[in-house]
Amino acid sequence: QKEVEQDPGPLSVPEGAIVSLNCTYSNSAFQYFMWYRQYSRKGPELLMYTYSSGNKEDGRFTAQVDKSSKYISLFIRDSQPSDSATYLCAMRRAGNNRKLIWGLGTSLAVNP
Amino acid sequence: DVKVTQSSRYLVKRTGEKVFLECVQDMDHENMFWYRQDPGLGLRLIYFSYDVKMKEKGDIPEGYSVSREKKERFSLILESASTNQTSMYLCASSFGGAYNEKLFFGSGTQLSVL
Numbered sequence: 001q002k003e004v005e006q007d008p009g010p011l012s013v014p015e016g017a018i019v020s021l022n023c024t025y026s027n028s029a030f031q032y033f034m035w036y037r038q039y040s041r042k043g044p045e046l047l048m049y050t051y052s053s054g055n056k057e058d059g060r061f062t063a064q065v066d067k068s069s070k071y072i073s074l075f076i077r078d079s080q081p082s083d084s085a086t087y088l089c090a091m092r093r094a095g096n097n098r099k100l101i102w103g104l105g106t107s108l109a110v111n112p
Numbered sequence: 113d114v115k116v117t118q119s120s121r122y123l124v125k126r127t128g129e130k131v132f133l134e135c136v137q138d139m140d141h142e143n144m145f146w147y148r149q150d151p152g153l154g155l156r157l158i159y160f161s162y163d164v165k166m167k168e169k170g171d172i173p174e175g176y177s178v179s180r181e182k183k184e185r186f187s188l189i190l191e192s193a194s195t196n197q198t199s200m201y202l203c204a205s206s207f208g209g210a211y212n213e214k215l216f217f218g219s220g221t222q223l224s225v226l
Contacts, residue, residue, distance in 0.1 A: 031211055043116070043202050044155075045216025088155070092213055100213055104154040 003027050006089055006103030015112050020075040023089035023103045030101070031094040033065050038086045038105065041079065047087075048074065050059045079110045115139070117216040120202050124224045131190040133221050135203030142208035144186035145215065146170075146178060148199040155202070161186055162208065193225045 005021045013019055021035075031052055036044035048063035050056045050072075056063045062075040072091070076083055089103040119134035136146065139175060145160040147170075157170030159178040167178050179187045186205075190197055200222050204215040 017212050034213060036215075041219070042217070043204070045217065049214060072114050072215070090213070098213065100215075102155045104152070 001026060003101050003108050004091065006091065006102045007106055008104055010107040010109060012109045013079055015079060015081060017079050017110070019074075019079050019083070019108060019110075021074040021076075021089075021106050021108070022089050022090075023072050025072070025101075027093070027101075028067070028070065029093040030091040032092050033063070033072050034100075035061075035063055035089040035104055036090060037091060038088060040085075044088055059063055065071045081112050084109050097108060116203075116205055117201055117218050118218040118221050121219065121220050122222050122224075124226065125190075125193050126226055129190075129196060129223075129225075131193050131223070132189045133188040133201055133203075133223070135186045135188070135205075135218060136184055137186075137205040137216070138184065138204075139205060139216065140183065141205035141208075142183075143206045144180065145202070145204040145206075146176075146188045147202045147204065148172070149193075149202055149220070150199050154213065158188065197226050198225045199223060215218065 004025045032074040035048040037047045050063050053065045053067045060077045064073040083090045086105040086107045088105040090100045092100050116137045146158040147155045156172050161167045161180045177189045202218050202220045203218045206215050
């Protein structure tokens with residue numbers, strides 16, 4: 001079993017829809033959680049960063065962490081065609097182990 | 113604007129060739145990383161470096177080596193390229209300390225080994 005599971009999609013939604021992207025994980029020691037966005041033929045870019053549990057909002061994006069369920073989510077409100085990309089989750093434990101564990105990414109297409 | 117620059121976008125090499133992939137960052141970051149990205153396998157860490165002349169193996173270092181002679185430059189070397197090293201190679205950098213997981217990536221090098 002992989003430490004981080006992420007549905008690869010593809011996910012196709014109409015413009016303006018609310019999008020929910022998710023990752024589950026098995027290691028309860030993970031404390032730092034990230035969402036990266038990767039456009040086609042580009043490197044990933046950091047979108048959201050959260051520590052431990054709770055929500056974090058940035059514009060149309062909300063990152064949610066539920067440590068009791070070992071589940072993280074990224075919500076995109078009022079989705080735009082420019083949001084079409086692959087979204088990767090990543091996480092790591094606290095302490096000196098700095099290794100990031102990555103999900104495989106979910107491909108999202110927002111149709112005008 | 114922060115920048116991680118990889119020397120080539122596309123590269124085609126022959127089996128057995130020695131291949132150099134170069135990466136330069138202009139953000140004075142302490143940490144630099146080399147990943148490869150393959151469909152169905154995701155991002156896998158090859159090597160990373162937390163300081164000049166320092167290097168540590170990632171998850172898949174076999175067949176690769178690295179060099180970091182200057183803070184801004186991190187090179188990935190394929191000593192004898194093989195077809196199973198055909199992949200997208202991504203370089204990344206980050207600040208040291210607690211925020212090292214906030215990675216800045218280059219645009220990648222798509223390497224084909226024939």
